[in-house]
Amino acid sequence: MRKTKTLLVAHGSSDVSWGNTFQKMTESTREKYPDVSLAFMELSSPSIEDEIITGKAEGYQHFRVLPLFLAKGKHLKKDIPAMLLSYETSHEISTELLEPIGEHPLLAEAIRLIIEETAE
Amino acid sequence: MRKTKTLLVAHGSSDVSWGNTFQKMTESTREKYPDVSLAFMELSSPSIEDEIITGKAEGYQHFRVLPLFLAKGKHLKKDIPAMLLSYETSHEISTELLEPIGEHPLLAEAIRLIIEETAE
Numbered sequence: 001m002r003k004t005k006t007l008l009v010a011h012g013s014s015d016v017s018w019g020n021t022f023q024k025m026t027e028s029t030r031e032k033y034p035d036v037s038l039a040f041m042e043l044s045s046p047s048i049e050d051e052i053i054t055g056k057a058e059g060y061q062h063f064r065v066l067p068l069f070l071a072k073g074k075h076l077k078k079d080i081p082a083m084l085l086s087y088e089t090s091h092e093i094s095t096e097l098l099e100p101i102g103e104h105p106l107l108a109e110a111i112r113l114i115i116e117e118t119a120e
Numbered sequence: 121m122r123k124t125k126t127l128l129v130a131h132g133s134s135d136v137s138w139g140n141t142f143q144k145m146t147e148s149t150r151e152k153y154p155d156v157s158l159a160f161m162e163l164s165s166p167s168i169e170d171e172i173i174t175g176k177a178e179g180y181q182h183f184r185v186l187p188l189f190l191a192k193g194k195h196l197k198k199d200i201p202a203m204l205l206s207y208e209t210s211h212e213i214s215t216e217l218l219e220p221i222g223e224h225p226l227l228a229e230a231i232r233l234i235i236e237e238t239a240e
Contacts, residue, residue, distance in 0.1 A: 006235065006238075008235075010190065010191075013191070013193050015192075015193050017191075017192065018192065019191075021192065021222055021223060022190070022191060022222075024228070025190070025191075025222055025227055025228045026228070026231060027228065028228050028232050029228070029232040029235050032232065033235055033239070036235060064238075066234065066235065066238070068190060068231070069190075070141070070142070070145070070189075070190065071133070071137075071138045072135075072137065072138065073133050073135050073138050074135070098238065101231060101234060102141055102142075103141060104230070104234050106230040106233055107145055107230055108145045108146070108148050108149070110221065110227055110230045111128065111145065111146060111149050111186075111188070111221060112148050112152065113226055114226060115126065115128075115149050115153055115156060115186065118126075118186070
């Protein structure tokens with residue numbers, strides 16, 4: 001069976017505290033699932049390619065990308081698919097781009113619960 | 121008691137489907153809580169100011185902003201606070217900027233559940 005790694009991919013920012021929020025947001029998932037890592041599209045480390053290189057060295061051949069984005073704009077429609085296509089060739093791996101978290105019903109539910117909690 | 125409106129504020133995009141994702145993501149919350157609306161910082165409609173004008177006409181004096189952002193970058197540290205300050209003066213209302221949804225433990229939990237669900 002091919003070994004699959006899941007990359008939680010966030011946008012990235014030159015602001016360090018921005019990246020820390022994603023480290024914290026994904027901590028419980030990464031602790032529970034050792035096959036899951038956090039990576040950034042740009043500006044923050046590690047990059048998607050960094051994680052593919054590391055993962056490949058650990059024996060992973062397939063990389064699933066779960067975008068930590070709320071909606072699909074240019075980055076998810078063009079930039080990330082193009083990056084993944086290029087890495088498939090250059091690193092001889094396969095990739096799969098999942099729907100961004102914002103499209104999942106759990107996000108709608110989380111927002112409703114946050115509002116419920118803060119309701120006066 | 122002052123009447124409070126909560127604005128769920130997303131970034132906005134020239135891509136219409138991007139805005140639709142946020143309409144859908146916030147639908148159950150807006151249906152359950154009539155005092156909650158969706159607004160966009162830029163590019164999409166309605167804008168934050170549109171919703172403040174509408175809300176004020178309906179008798180709301182206080183506007184709480186829940187950012188539909190995953191982390192705090194320049195927009196939440198500078199742009200949105202500056203916009204809110206300016207609207208407080210120009211529309212004679214009060215505002216309150218909440219933490220972005222990405223800082224809430226429910227987001228970390230949603231990501232964990234999404235991974236759990238998609239685990240092979």
